[in-house]
Amino acid sequence: MGVNNGTVQTLMSDFLRTSGGVAVIDGGFATELERHGADLNDPLWSAKCLLTSTDLVRQVHLDYLEAGADIIITASYQATIQGFGAKGFSKEESEAMLKKSVDIACEARKIYYERCRNSASNYTSDGKILKNRPILVAASVGSYGAYLADGSEYSGDYGDAMDLEFLKSFHRRRVQVLSESGADLIAFETVPNKIEAQAYAELLEEGIKIPAWFSFNSKDGVNVVSGDSLIECAKIADSCPKVVAVGINCTPPRFISGLIQSIKKVTTKPILIYPNSGETYDAELKQWVKNTGVPDEDFVSYVNKWCEIGASLVGGCCRTTPNTIKAICRTLPSRSSYLA
Ligand SMILES: [Zn+2]
Numbered sequence: 001m002g003v004n005n006g007t008v009q010t011l012m013s014d015f016l017r018t019s020g021g022v023a024v025i026d027g028g029f030a031t032e033l034e035r036h037g038a039d040l041n042d043p044l045w046s047a048k049c050l051l052t053s054t055d056l057v058r059q060v061h062l063d064y065l066e067a068g069a070d071i072i073i074t075a076s077y078q079a080t081i082q083g084f085g086a087k088g089f090s091k092e093e094s095e096a097m098l099k100k101s102v103d104i105a106c107e108a109r110k111i112y113y114e115r116c117r118n119s120a121s122n123y124t125s126d127g128k129i130l131k132n133r134p135i136l137v138a139a140s141v142g143s144y145g146a147y148l149a150d151g152s153e154y155s156g157d158y159g160d161a162m163d164l165e166f167l168k169s170f171h172r173r174r175v176q177v178l179s180e181s182g183a184d185l186i187a188f189e190t191v192p193n194k195i196e197a198q199a200y201a202e203l204l205e206e207g208i209k210i211p212a213w214f215s216f217n218s219k220d221g222v223n224v225v226s227g228d229s230l231i232e233c234a235k236i237a238d239s240c241p242k243v244v245a246v247g248i249n250c251t252p253p254r255f256i257s258g259l260i261q262s263i264k265k266v267t268t269k270p271i272l273i274y275p276n277s278g279e280t281y282d283a284e285l286k287q288w289v290k291n292t293g294v295p296d297e298d299f300v301s302y303v304n305k306w307c308e309i310g311a312s313l314v315g316g317c318c319r320t321t322p323n324t325i326k327a328i329c330r331t332l333p334s335r336s337s338y339l340a
């Protein structure tokens with residue numbers, strides 16, 4: 001673990017202090033696996049690589065560390081006990097797979113630290129950042145909609161019959177296993193609606209021993225994707241003592257400033273931002289389609305503005321790459337010092 005003496009509540013503030021006020025999150029993980037040739041057309045999506053391509057998973061984590069990320073997010077976004085079960089794995093095997101997603105990220109961090117130790121400078125001639133610094137491993141938990149693998153993490157529509165207890169029991173064991181796996185925190189990502197945020201907040205109170213962040217997604221720049229109020233969602237995160245950061249991921253860059261302003265109204269917890277490239281995922285085509293996608297340079301030109309208005313953790317989501325993360329590091333005043 002990269003930060004010493006941290007308690008659950010102070011983990012993120014301690015971490016941000018040692019990171020110079022702003023920390024860098026990694027970039028798109030599943031889409032980066034795909035860019036390296038992985039076929040993720042599967043209900044497990046990126047978690048399929050936990051079964052077939054662990055070396056690639058480790059390599060992509062390392063690529064993000066060498067691009068300057070301070071926080072790497074595990075391949076467990078769409079890894080669920082139910083999803084592995086549907087492929088014939090036992091409960092024990094499925095739980096082992098969850099643990100493995102964290103183990104691989106921790107291995108990458110260990111290899112990275114070795115490379116830092118063996119490197120004469122913080123920045124190599126081929127553009128790698130090898131700077132010894134605190135690094136956190138965040139265990140990803142994607143939404144119930146992500147498990148459904150039908151794009152409903154972008155609609156947030158779970159039907160009228162959905163209830164809180166169902167969602168809690170869906171996520172309970174997975175969250176327990178990930179919280180005992182050696183990860184530093186849990187990243188609840190792409191949270192599409194209020195009921196799922198509530199379910200996570202209540203699960204965290206069931207004796208979970210590591211902190212978490214809540215990251216919502218939006219497709220209108222005002223509400224979360226289901227149409228539920230972002231303000232109300234952020235309030236749920238704010239009132240949960242285990243939640244150490246609140247924010248937005250997998251949302252077009254152009255919406256981010258407004259969303260930060262909304263979140264700020266209801267919480268003083270650190271705000272995290274990791275937008276996608278601005279393209280849209282077409283669930284039927286199972287493809288990212290271009291619309292208002294912004295190239296890396298434009299995406300990055302927003303970053304300091306986001307920090308000025310309140311973000312303190314910044315990275316990228318789907319279709320962003322290690323180059324995006326490098327460019328984010330280069331633009332942050334607190335980082336540029338070791339990237340000369
Ligand atoms: Zn994404």
